């Protein structure tokens with residue numbers, strides 16, 4: 433695969449003896465505009481080592497640099513050495529690379545088969561799957577795809593919130609105010625209203641909280657009635673979650689949630705005791721973290737029951753032993769940052785050298801018209817509602833624009849769901865998002881449907897041409913600036929994938945796709961593809977095909993389908 437920076441770094445390394453190729457490679461930059469060349473070396477970075485002024489270095493190197501197949505002009509300009517690529521060679525190589533790699537274009541083997549555990553989605557049983565969990569699900573799913581595409585072996589874990597005091601609350605609420613038939617009918621919604629009722633009532637009658645804690649203690653001790661109710665709530669919830677995952681096209685390698693660690697926590701608690709990390713505090717067992725500027729990490733409550741952190745610590749050790757991971761990534765809201773900092777510290781104090789390979793990937797709050805979503809107060813937008821609304825709206829658009837479309841229902845689902853996922857992944861994950869129907873369902877502008885539509889346009893052009901794509905074409909005919917620009921964008925895709933992986937930031941791919949779609953559409957509007965001249969048509973079609981491949985690959989990496997017709 434052509435890498436212009438490597439070509440240049442190679443050329444420079446024989447001229448700059450005091451530095452190796454990698455150092456030179458890392459100094460190279462992409463200039464802000466095309467008249468400054470395609471790649472630039474800021475020579476001030478070399479002044480200290482070479483003991484010369486940047487301008488003199490640039491001047492000297494420009495005289496010595498040996499031009500090659502890909503670089504046909506080198507210029508020195510105010511301390512920068514600017515490299516200009518041979519457009520024809522560049523276009524030819526890039527388009528050929530994309531066509532040859534096809535659905536692997538952008539992939540790499542940088543992960544070397546090492547394992548990454550990605551802990552994502554993790555909704556809480558008996559609570560609805562809301563837009564906050566949607567964020568975790570789509571970010572995690574995209575990271576899974578990006579890491580896999582980069583040569584890692586990924587293990588996607590759904591660390592379900594299926595254990596904890598909240599089940600005690602639910603049991604109390606069900607036993608007091610619940611009704612089997614109503615739960616069967618209302619499913620999660622009914623469970624949720626029981627949960628909400630519990631909180632309302634507990635405000636007036638705090639004894640309910642004690643009762644709830646007792647029920648959770650019973651669960652942890654294996655009480656059969658408690659466990660039977662818990663299992664029932666879990667089954668109801670899983671059914672709904674599964675429906676959402678099916679619509680989103682997301683799956684997991686493991687559903688080992690918090691309850692999975694119930695019988696594994698004692699060993700870890702013993703280990704913490706042996707390592708003398710636990711301390712008594714008002715009857716609870718805690719780990720003091722004051723000297724690290726954090727509140728203590730509570731491991732056992734005074735009634736002997738375990739906590740979220742106890743289960744996370746146990747899960748990390750279990751995963752390390754089971755998967756021998758290189759990295760373990762946790763995708764949750766930024767509100768949990770302190771929780772992760774605390775127990776990551778505990779792992780370090782326990783002496784696990786790999787604790788540095790645990791990474792929290794936080795994301796911003798999802799609010800609804802500026803108000804934080806809270807299950808307790810019942811203020812949630814159910815994800816299923818959002819998805820079905822998006823699909824409904826897409827169906828209306830298709831009915832209006834293209835009523836004869838084949839597989840209408842399937843395409844409406846692909847585009848409606850794509851719109852929701854794309855909007856969720858369009859800004860940096862750490863930014864808060866205010867959920868609004870208009871924005872999610874806006875099909876114009878920088879959206880998923882726009883990118884999907886552009887991809888479908890590439891497919892229909894190829895189909896219409898009736899031409900067989902052989903991979904051989906005359907790149908010398910692609911001389912328009914729109915063509916060159918499009919090729920440059922195609923060329924940057926592998927770098928975009930690795931950047932998104934390093935920064936754990938799927939929005940880098942999302943934004944790239946908007947740029948690519950815009951570059952493609954600019955090309956498409958300026959230059960006719962289906963022309964009389966066969967050779968020209970073949971060359972432009974090759975570019976169309978390369979664009980279609982790259983759009984589809986990028987969409988796949990953010991978990992969105994790329995239908996051929998819309």
Ligand code: ARG
Pocket residue numbers: 551553554555556591592593744762763764
């Ligand atoms: N169930 C949690 C929540 O809804 C997220 C769990 C994230 N994973 C973890 N290992 N803590 O907030």
